[in-house]
Amino acid sequence: MSEFAERFEDLRIWQQSRVLANGIYDVMVGCSDYSFRNQIERAATSSMNNIAEGFERRTSRDFGHYLDIAKGSSGEVRSMLYLAEDRKFIEKHLAEQLRGKAEILSSGIAAFRRKL
Known part of the structure; x- marks a missing residue:
């Protein structure tokens, strides 16, 4: 993946997913429905982690698969x-x-994903 970045932390989409995950954690801190809170936090974290995991797989095919999962998790958050x-x-x-x-x-x- 070196044609895009040396580290997943350098990817703009990973940085955006980190901001989103932290935003979700910040606003859900007072939520009394633990199950709901846990699910939305896991979905937000999933986007961030799947981008990182896919990047570390080091093949475009694997990375694309994990990007698809990350995109799905972003939709779940929405x-x-x-x-x-x-x-x-x-x-x-x-x-x-x-x-x-x-x-x-x-x-x-x-x-x-289209650039892969």
Whole structure:
């Protein structure tokens, strides 16, 4: 993967996924529904970790597979943010802000995937 970066930490999509994961952890800290909180945090972390794991596999085919999983997890985060807003676990403006970050991440992953 050296044609893109030397380390996964240098990938813009990994950096974006890290910001998203931290944002999810920050807003869900007070959520009383532990199961919901755990699921959305795991989905957010999954995007970040799958980008890293795929990068470390060192083949375009494997990396592409893990990028597909990361993109799916980003979609899961977006979907769960609607429910978090509906259930009043987080405020609307925070849900919208995080959905925007997740959508940008999904688009970035798709664009990066096309370059492999």
